[in-house]
Amino acid sequence: MAESKRWVVTTSGDRPINDVARDIAAAGFAIDEVLQAIGIITGSATDSVAEGVRVIPGVAEVSPDQPVDIGPPDSEPT
Numbered sequence: 001m002a003e004s005k006r007w008v009v010t011t012s013g014d015r016p017i018n019d020v021a022r023d024i025a026a027a028g029f030a031i032d033e034v035l036q037a038i039g040i041i042t043g044s045a046t047d048s049v050a051e052g053v054r055v056i057p058g059v060a061e062v063s064p065d066q067p068v069d070i071g072p073p074d075s076e077p078t
Contacts, residue, residue, distance in 0.1 A: 002046040004030070006065035007053075009041040015058035017041070024053045 007029070011020050021034050021041055028049040033042045042065065045053065050062050 002048065004044045004046055005050070006042070006044050007050050008063050008065050009043070009053060009059055010061040010063070011039040011041065011058050012060040013039060013058075017058075020056065020058035023056045024059070027052050027056065029053055 009020075009024060009029070011017050017034060017036050017039060021031055024041065024043075025031050029041075029043050029045045031041060031043040033040075035041070053059055054062050
């Protein structure tokens with residue numbers, strides 16, 4: 001069985017984000033959040049599902065999610 005990964009879907013603004021979310025969910029993408037103000041949908045899927053999501057109208061980009069760690073308060077800049 002293929003491994004599911006976390007992805008960030010950037011929408012193009014050509015279609016309502018909720019319509020895009022509905023279509024990518026129907027394609028097998030497990031949605032975590034729809035960030036309407038910035039046109040982003042986060043969630044998880046296999047590589048093959050993510051590849052298929054790229055051709056859905058209204059999707060501009062599908063990228064692997066990258067963790068962000070800013071460190072504890074008062075830590076030295078890196």
